[in-house]
Amino acid sequence: MQIQVNSDNHIQGSIRLNEWVRSTVESRLERYEEDLTRIEVHMRDENGDKPGPHDKRCQMEARPKGHQPISVSHKAESLELAVEGAAEKLNHALEHYYGKQRSKRAVTQQESSANDADGLLQEEFLENEQARLS
Structure with a gap:
């Protein structure tokens, strides 16, 4: 899983900040590492330069393999809180997304096994009918 970190002109991007963001994202989302290609x-x-409450914003976009991106954002009074909040929101969004995927697979498997059972019952019925008629 690749993690790209971007910042605007008003945020001093540094190696230390990028490493901290990467480690925060990796620790929160490590369980999805095999399922995601990239997180931006x-x-x-x-x-900008003016102070204000909740003026730091972090947007995260996860790219699940073979699916549409999932995006979340979080505003806070500090950059650290904004990143942590966005990582937590993304964790919940991915949990929900993959939970729905598992549910769909389970329903499809149940339908498939029900169809198999119906097919076996039909075969058995036809064999019994043929034996009765012979």
Whole structure:
């Protein structure tokens, strides 16, 4: 899983910040590592140089293999809280997404086994009918 970290002009991007963001994202989403190709992290100061409450924004976009991207964002008073909040939201979104995928597979498997059972019952019925008529 590749993690891309981007920041706007008002946020001082540094190697230390990028490493911290990567480790935060990896630790929260490690269980999905095999299912995702990439996560993009966009950090932004909404007010630029002006201070203000909840002006730090972090948007994360996860790219599940073979599916549409999933995007979340979180605003907070500090960059750290914005990143942690977005990582937590993305974790919940992926949990929900993959939970739905598992449910769909389970329903499909149940339908498949029910169809197999119906086919076996039909075969047995036809064999019995043929034996009765002979």
